[in-house]
Amino acid sequence: MKDLASPMTDTRINDFVLKIANVNGTGSASANGLVMKAIFRMGIPVVGKNLFPSNIQGLPTWYEIRVTKDAYTARCDDTDFVVAMNAETYARDLASVSPGGYILYDSTWPRPQMHDREDVTAIGVPLARLCNEHFDNARTRVLMKNMAYVGAVAHLIGIDVDVIRGMVEEMFGAKPHLIDANMKAIALGLDYAAEQYPEPLTVRVEAMDKTAGNILIDGNTAAALGCVYAGATFGAWYPITPSTSLMDAFKMFCDKFRVDQETGDQNFCILQAEDELSAVGMVLGASWNGARAFTPTSGPGISLMSEFIGFAYYSEVPLVLFDVQRSGPSTGLPTRTQQCDLTLAAYASHGDTKHILLFPANPQECFEMAINAFDIAERFQTPVFFMTDLDIGMNEWMTPELEWDESYVPDRGKVLHAADLDKIDKFYRYEDVDGDGITYRTIPGEHPKGAYFTRGSGHNWKGAYTEDADEYQEVVDRLTRKWESAADAVPGPVISESDTQTALGIISSGGCDGAVREALDRLAKHGVHANYMRVRGFPFNAEVEAFMESHQTVFVVEQNRDAQLRSLLINETSVDKTKLIPVLDYGGMAANPSFVVKGLLTHLEMEEA
Amino acid sequence: MTSMSKPLIDKHLKKNKLGLTIRDYEGGMSTLCAGCGHDSVTAALVQAFWELSLAPESAAKVSGIGCSSKTTAYFMGQSSGINCVHGRMPSVATGANAVNGDLHYIGISGDGDSLSIGFGQFAHAMRRNLNMLYIIENNGVYGLTKGQFSAAADIGTKSKRGIVNEQPPIDPCVQALTLGAGFVGRAFSGDKSQLVPLIQAGLMHKGFAVIDVISPCVTFNDHKGSTKSYAHTFKYYHPMIHADFVAHADEITGDYSKDGVMDVTLHDGGMLRLRKTGDDYDPRDRGQAIETLMNPSDEAAIRTGLLYLNEDMAEMHDANALPDTPLNKLPFDTLNPGRAALASLQKRYR
Numbered sequence: 001m002k003d004l005a006s007p008m009t010d011t012r013i014n015d016f017v018l019k020i021a022n023v024n025g026t027g028s029a030s031a032n033g034l035v036m037k038a039i040f041r042m043g044i045p046v047v048g049k050n051l052f053p054s055n056i057q058g059l060p061t062w063y064e065i066r067v068t069k070d071a072y073t074a075r076c077d078d079t080d081f082v083v084a085m086n087a088e089t090y091a092r093d094l095a096s097v098s099p100g101g102y103i104l105y106d107s108t109w110p111r112p113q114m115h116d117r118e119d120v121t122a123i124g125v126p127l128a129r130l131c132n133e134h135f136d137n138a139r140t141r142v143l144m145k146n147m148a149y150v151g152a153v154a155h156l157i158g159i160d161v162d163v164i165r166g167m168v169e170e171m172f173g174a175k176p177h178l179i180d181a182n183m184k185a186i187a188l189g190l191d192y193a194a195e196q197y198p199e200p201l202t203v204r205v206e207a208m209d210k211t212a213g214n215i216l217i218d219g220n221t222a223a224a225l226g227c228v229y230a231g232a233t234f235g236a237w238y239p240i241t242p243s244t245s246l247m248d249a250f251k252m253f254c255d256k257f258r259v260d261q262e263t264g265d266q267n268f269c270i271l272q273a274e275d276e277l278s279a280v281g282m283v284l285g286a287s288w289n290g291a292r293a294f295t296p297t298s299g300p301g302i303s304l305m306s307e308f309i310g311f312a313y314y315s316e317v318p319l320v321l322f323d324v325q326r327s328g329p330s331t332g333l334p335t336r337t338q339q340c341d342l343t344l345a346a347y348a349s350h351g352d353t354k355h356i357l358l359f360p361a362n363p364q365e366c367f368e369m370a371i372n373a374f375d376i377a378e379r380f381q382t383p384v385f386f387m388t389d390l391d392i393g394m395n396e397w398m399t400p401e402l403e404w405d406e407s408y409v410p411d412r413g414k415v416l417h418a419a420d421l422d423k424i425d426k427f428y429r430y431e432d433v434d435g436d437g438i439t440y441r442t443i444p445g446e447h448p449k450g451a452y453f454t455r456g457s458g459h460n461w462k463g464a465y466t467e468d469a470d471e472y473q474e475v476v477d478r479l480t481r482k483w484e485s486a487a488d489a490v491p492g493p494v495i496s497e498s499d500t501q502t503a504l505g506i507i508s509s510g511g512c513d514g515a516v517r518e519a520l521d522r523l524a525k526h527g528v529h530a531n532y533m534r535v536r537g538f539p540f541n542a543e544v545e546a547f548m549e550s551h552q553t554v555f556v557v558e559q560n561r562d563a564q565l566r567s568l569l570i571n572e573t574s575v576d577k578t579k580l581i582p583v584l585d586y587g588g589m590a591a592n593p594s595f596v597v598k599g600l601l602t603h604l605e606m607e608e609a
Numbered sequence: 610m611t612s613m614s615k616p617l618i619d620k621h622l623k624k625n626k627l628g629l630t631i632r633d634y635e636g637g638m639s640t641l642c643a644g645c646g647h648d649s650v651t652a653a654l655v656q657a658f659w660e661l662s663l664a665p666e667s668a669a670k671v672s673g674i675g676c677s678s679k680t681t682a683y684f685m686g687q688s689s690g691i692n693c694v695h696g697r698m699p700s701v702a703t704g705a706n707a708v709n710g711d712l713h714y715i716g717i718s719g720d721g722d723s724l725s726i727g728f729g730q731f732a733h734a735m736r737r738n739l740n741m742l743y744i745i746e747n748n749g750v751y752g753l754t755k756g757q758f759s760a761a762a763d764i765g766t767k768s769k770r771g772i773v774n775e776q777p778p779i780d781p782c783v784q785a786l787t788l789g790a791g792f793v794g795r796a797f798s799g800d801k802s803q804l805v806p807l808i809q810a811g812l813m814h815k816g817f818a819v820i821d822v823i824s825p826c827v828t829f830n831d832h833k834g835s836t837k838s839y840a841h842t843f844k845y846y847h848p849m850i851h852a853d854f855v856a857h858a859d860e861i862t863g864d865y866s867k868d869g870v871m872d873v874t875l876h877d878g879g880m881l882r883l884r885k886t887g888d889d890y891d892p893r894d895r896g897q898a899i900e901t902l903m904n905p906s907d908e909a910a911i912r913t914g915l916l917y918l919n920e921d922m923a924e925m926h927d928a929n930a931l932p933d934t935p936l937n938k939l940p941f942d943t944l945n946p947g948r949a950a951l952a953s954l955q956k957r958y959r
Contacts, residue, residue: 041959215958229951231944233936234708236700256954257946265932267939269707273700274733281693281700281730282707285671288691291708291937307694315691401955404948410941443937444689444705445712448666453682454691464637465682 014044014069016080016203018157020149021093023086025057030171031146032063033396035153038163040216040398043208045071047514048216048396049590054241054334060089067205073362073397073514075590080203081157083149085127094120102201104152106145123197125152130188135181144185151189156197158204161190215401219392220296222363222402223322224249226370227294228257231410232320234293236271236282238301241334242390243324246296276301280308280319287318288454290415290443292374294320299328299341302348302385309383310349311456313479316430316439318377318384318413321345322370325389327588336588337390339510342564345385346538352476354483357385357538358490361513362392363399365536371408372491378413380486381441389559391511391590414440421447429454429463430475437482483539490537493544496520497531504530505551506600507544507580509565512557512591519596528600530555535565540573548575555603557583557596626662634659636686640679646798646824646839647677647746651684653801654715654744657808658685661854669705669712673698673727676753677719677746677824696727699734702741703925709935710926713812714741720761721751724779728760731781735788735817740924742811743819745781746798748826749837756829767834781821786899786917792818793898793917794852797842798825800913807915809854815876816924823911845909849901850892851884852915875920883915892918 018035022028029050036048047066053059066076081102084093090111094103099119105111107124127148131141154161165183172178224246227235237247247270254268273279279295286293297305302323312319325341327333332340345357356376360369366388377384414434421427421442429452430439439461442450452463460471498520508516513534520532533547548554548569556566563582570577583599585591622630634655639648658668665687672678674695681690693701702714723731723745734743749766751757758766761781762774785793792814796804804822811818823842825831831838855872856879869885883892891897898917905912932939946954 215955217955217958225951225954229945231941233939233944234704236704253954257950258944260932263932264930266930267932267936267943269929269931269936271703271707271737271929274729277697278700278703278730278733281697282704284693285691285701285704285706286708286937287704288701289669289705289708289937293704293708308697311694401959402951404951406948408945442689444669445666445709448664448687451666451687451689454689454693455682456692456694 011202011204012080013204013206014067014208016067017076017078018065018067018081018083018153019079019093019096020063020065020083021086021089022061022063023088024053024055024059024061026146027143028061028063028085028146031150032065034164034167035150035159036065036396037167037216038154038159039065039067039205040211041163041167042160042205043211044069044205045210045398046216047073047075047398049075049391050395051589052335060086069208069210071210071398072518074518075592077592077594081201083153085149100202102156102203104149104156123156123193125149125189125192127152127189130192131185134184134188140181144181147182147185148189151186151191152193154186155190155193156201158200158206160207161186211398213401214398216396216398217363218245218394218396219360219363219366219388220246220324220394221249222399223366223370223386223388223393225253225402226367228253229367229404230292230371230374232292232294232374233267234269234283234286234291236273236279236293236295237297238273238276238279240276240298240301242326242394243296243298243301243322245394246322246324276304277308280305280321283319284308284312284317288444292320292378292410294322294374296322296324298324298326299344300331302341302344306349309355310351310353312383313349313353313355314351314456315454316381316441317454318381320373320377320384320386322386322388324393325387327586333588335390337511337590338559338586338588339387339389339512340560340564340586342387342560343567345387346568348383354480354539355383355385356380356483356486356490357387359387359509359536360392361510361534363397364402366392367402369491375411376486376489379411379489380438380482381413382482387510389511395590414438416440416442416450418447418450421449424449427452428461430459430461432461432478437478437485487537487539487541490539490541492541493536493547494534495531495543495547498529500529502529502531503552504528505547505554506530506532506557507535507547507554507565507569508557509535512559515591515593515596516557518593519600522593522597523600526601528604530600538568538572540569544569545573545575548573548580551579553579553581555581555583555600557599559585559591561586625659627664629659629665631655631659633687634665634685636683639683641676642828644827645676646748646822646826647680648683649798649801650744650746650804650822650824651680653804653808654684656801657805657812660805661809661812661856663713663812667711667713668715670715670717671698671702671705672717673722675719675722675751676826677717678722680746681717696722696725697730698722699727699730699739703734703737703739706739706741707925707929707931708937710740710931711935715812716741716743718743718745720745720747720749720759720781724760724781728779732784732788735785735790735819737928738789738791738816738922738924740816740926741818742808743817744808745819745821746824747781747821747837748824748830749835750826750830752826752829763836766836767832769829769832780902781819782916783899783902785819786895786902789922790819790917791816791919791922792915794818794820794915795823795911795913796820797823797846797911797913799839799843800846803848803851803913806851806853810852810881810915813854813875813877813879814920816920816922842911845911847910847912848886848914849888849890849912849916850914851886853882853884855880855882873918873920881918883918886914892916895919
């Protein structure tokens with residue numbers, strides 16, 4: 001049964017969006033991943049976005065695969081082909097298809113509403129019937145239905161079945177019966193589609209060579225790998241979406257790399273804490289004792305950790321916190337992305353506190369900046385926030401293969417060990433020996449001369465309790481100097497100059513990067529040109545200030561309601577705030593270029609009017 | 610004001626096996642009220658450590674917030690210490706211990722710190738069987754905020770202003786017994802002869818050792834009608850089992866069945882000598898310990914001594930298969946898998 005509809009007039013090779021609508025808990029994730037990776041292995045760049053609910057079973061979930069020959073990295077709002085596997089969302093899914101697009105549905109049951117749109121081609125494949133006829137067990141039938149649509153899609157858009165077979169073999173390795181069953185299901189869908197729909201669709205893939213040297217990896221996994229490579233030995237956490245997979249990955253890599261083959265000893269320790277207060281307390285204890293330690297969490301966790309964060313700031317204990325941001329406030333949208341913890345993290349805790357933030361934009365930077373985070377935390381003896389988000393952390397990104405420089409030496413900061421202590425007369429924990437605001441610390445237990453008392457109460461440069469105004473101020477003023485000097489230690493901004501002379505600038509950070517870069521291409525078609533600076537660390541360095549200084553109008557693109565990055569720029573630089581124009585997106589979806597284009601054009605039109 | 614160091618008094622003092630005098634185990638001058646029970650606990654800790662001849666730098670002192678938590682500054686000035694946030698000392702101790710189990714961790718807490726704001730962390734440290742000595746200096750009130758009842762206040766006890774407490778107390782020893790602590794003791798700051806050996810035994814116990822020390826607050830809870838006053842505690846104080854720590858080099862005598870003495874060998878080779886004080890009480894019987902504390906034959910009696918001992922429980926390091934070399938001492942090249950491993954690993958992501 002094929003409905004007659006006018007297909008897209010233009011054939012779109014390697015440039016379209018496939019959206020698969022599923023019911024949560026039906027095992028579709030691996031099937032969808034298979035489709036994306038197969039396209040990637042055909043040498044075609046892809047962007048994958050998993051839109052999942054805060055639920056284990058039953059609520060709708062979507063997996064969007066953007067096939068992008070131009071290797072864009074942002075989400076695209078258009079949908080060209082929907083695989084509608086969720087009856088509950090059929091109507092919505094059909095409505096989301098661009099004119100001339102396609103919808104594949106399970107024709108085991110009649111779906112008259114499939115015919116509502118004349119500008120969309122409906123493709124019926126009786127997936128349930130095919131699977132019921134060929135598989136016995138109820139759960140198997142559900143799972144195999146996923147593989148059956150993989151087969152149908154493979155035929156319809158031209159995915160190489162040999163590539164799929166190779167992946168299924170990798171996936172099930174030592175279990176040949178599972179390889180056979182899955183390939184059988186794939187063949188059911190594929191053969192049916194091939195018979196009923198022999199004509200190729202106007203959206204389809206053709207092998208390219210644009211993914212060589214790249215991998216598909218999510219940011220949490222890459223960050224966890226960074227923790228392993230940085231030499232972190234201790235991690236404490238309390239489960240919270242979307243950070244959980246970071247610790248899961250750290251455990252997986254430690255099991256692989258850190259277990260002594262002879263003794264079975266584990267050269268790492270992961271503790272699941274009773275709450276985030278405890279998780280950060282454990283990390284603080286481990287860091288105080290000289291180990292590289294970290295905690296992955298999300299905004300609600302940072303709220304709970306705030307008291308300890310202030311303690312670590314004031315007593316000068318390194319802390320590495322991964323904030324995989326999700327939409328707030330409160331529980332908010334726990335499975336949707338945002339950049340909404342910037343001001344929270346920058347000034348976390350009571351009293352005068354300022355922290356160091358890092359803004360990775362993709363998994364490659366998650367790996368590299370995880371290592372930066374430990375180096376900077378130990379160099380400056382203070383908390384460092386790694387500000388990633390759900391989109392970067394949980395979606396698989398095409399990213400250049402990660403590289404390791406064997407000459408790397410961890411920067412453990414200013415630590416006096418036993419031999420150093422033997423040489424000096426007296427050790428004072430907060431004595432600014434070098435005049436750079438960073439004092440020497442010792443590791444407990446190494447030397448009696450190195451013993452000191454770490455406290456969150458007022459202390460003087462000797463580390464002794466004080467309520468004296470001058471002694472107190474001397475310490476907190478030094479903390480300001482220390483924090484300011486971190487501006488040159490955090491990764492500097494990445495600046496892309498437009499080929500055309502322009503007075504317009506764009507600033508963004510982290511997960512907005514792909515959307516901004518694509519928006520710049522689109523804006524150029526409208527005759528609008530802008531220079532682009534992506535900030536990668538806080539405090540901001542002189543380059544950031546100079547960029548704002550040298551542009552007449554600067555759009556600050558970010559994913560939160562309150563323009564938090566803009567607030568930090570206004571608060572911590574001498575920029576004239578009237579020239580910072582907020583461009584905001586805060587619905588919880590991965591950033592797409594449209595809001596950037598719209599934001600800029602709207603403002604520019606207003607100015608003209 | 611700033612902190613004060615104690616005046617040096619030049620006199621000949623006895624030296625321990627490390628050649629250190631008791632002064633080498635002291636800390637800064639206490640700023641607590643004169644007569645505070647906590648200062649007696651501080652003195653007992655100094656004596657216990659000195660007698661055991663433990664190197665001062667081998668100890669790590671951890672505490673939260675409150676009068677009790679301040680005392681970590683008043684003993685063992687040559688040991689590192691961390692006085693963190695209210696009720697969160699157990700987590701700091703947990704992380705510190707995980708990366709270096711070679712130190713002796715001494716946690717000092719109070720009834721407010723452990724039984725109210727930090728009740729969860731107190732419970733979970735026991736559940737993990739963290740290897741540390743955890744002392745609760747229990748006075749039934751919040752001292753630094755001037756005399757509010759704590760969760761340890763007994764029903765019927767009177768505040769200084771005459772208010773009667775109606776809420777049931779949380780007994781840290783009962784909690785410890787139910788949550789899996791392997792060493793549970795109760796003591797009184799006014800009886801050093803019991804407290805010092807109990808501290809030594811707790812330090813040498815491998816696993817979580819909690820000692821609830823009734824430590825009266827002279828300013829806010831030492832009046833008539835208070836069940837945590839010196840007078841009340843002296844009156845109802847009831848030692849059950851006396852424990853002495855015997856270093857393994859010493860000669861061992863005695864037989865539990867004959868003279869009421871039982872020797873227990875600890876994992877480091879040291880020995881605990883438990884002496885009955887009249888009651889028919891077996892400190893190896895957790896059920897009896899709970900029964901005795903929850904359904905006492907004499908309601909008023911404050912049962913003290915080593916109430917429960919199980920020296921065979923796996924502690925946190927065992928449960929996590931941690932190496933003998935502390936994690937904070939592992940060289941970087943054993944932790945970093947290197948360039949080739951990274952390249953090979955990424956095959957799965959291609």
